[in-house]
Amino acid sequence: MTRRKLLAGNWKMYKTVAEARQFAEQLGRRSTDLAAVSDYAVCPPFTALQTLRVILPTAVALGAQNVHPEANGAYTGEISVAMLAELGVSYVIVGHSERRALFDEGDEFVAQKVASVLQAGLIPILCVGENQAQRERGQAFEVVARQTQAALADVAGDALAGLVIAYEPVWAIGSGHTPTPVDAQQVISHIRSVVADSKGAAGAVSVRILYGGSVKPTNIDDFTHQPDIDGALVGGASLAADSFADMALAMNGRVRG
Numbered sequence: 001m002t003r004r005k006l007l008a009g010n011w012k013m014y015k016t017v018a019e020a021r022q023f024a025e026q027l028g029r030r031s032t033d034l035a036a037v038s039d040y041a042v043c044p045p046f047t048a049l050q051t052l053r054v055i056l057p058t059a060v061a062l063g064a065q066n067v068h069p070e071a072n073g074a075y076t077g078e079i080s081v082a083m084l085a086e087l088g089v090s091y092v093i094v095g096h097s098e099r100r101a102l103f104d105e106g107d108e109f110v111a112q113k114v115a116s117v118l119q120a121g122l123i124p125i126l127c128v129g130e131n132q133a134q135r136e137r138g139q140a141f142e143v144v145a146r147q148t149q150a151a152l153a154d155v156a157g158d159a160l161a162g163l164v165i166a167y168e169p170v171w172a173i174g175s176g177h178t179p180t181p182v183d184a185q186q187v188i189s190h191i192r193s194v195v196a197d198s199k200g201a202a203g204a205v206s207v208r209i210l211y212g213g214s215v216k217p218t219n220i221d222d223f224t225h226q227p228d229i230d231g232a233l234v235g236g237a238s239l240a241a242d243s244f245a246d247m248a249l250a251m252n253g254r255v256r257g
């Protein structure tokens, strides 16, 4: 089975509505570089979703960076899946390491989010990855296995075609350091085997698994050409439209015309 590659930009807490609009206009001028062989998404702050929905190039889907698992309720400051779906959101990042570390989100809460995003027909981008200390102790495989199994506890194997996992080693995020492409491939292949063991082979073959952490136009294809790596989740290098389009070109094995 061929899995479509996905280039997803996670803008984190960057860009006002005016800045998001400028990005969309600039990316529009590069829309021929967003070849239909792959999928693309940007995940802006919630405040820019409505504007981007209207002006992003049609090849680029909208994603959100977080969601609350409950349908509604007294959760001040939170956003539900239905609220995102109404704005045309297709992807929702769940369990990003910044939310796990800075906002204390645990595996069980992450699992609830995955379930509610899937139930609404949206695509979770489930983030997993070891931190520096865990890597140094040789625990990378163990950590990603635990995070993956916990987050997918209530997910059926046949739902996995509509789910994306992003392997983001915490030490590689925003640091300029990356694992080697072969190293990332080995961890991602391990994640796929963990999915196969718990959810069945068909689900493991259909789930898309991205690499994330200091990806940029000059290194993206080293990762995305590995057999188990189905694209990239990109922070800093997704903030400039030209850089986003250059990564799309490189991921698709093309050069700028």
Ligand code: 13P
Residues within 6 Å of the ligand: 010, 096, 168, 172, 173, 174, 175, 176, 212, 213, 214, 215, 233, 234, 235, 236, 237
């Ligand atoms: P950077 O690409 O800036 O390292 O961020 C990666 C990330 O956290 C994407 O979710």
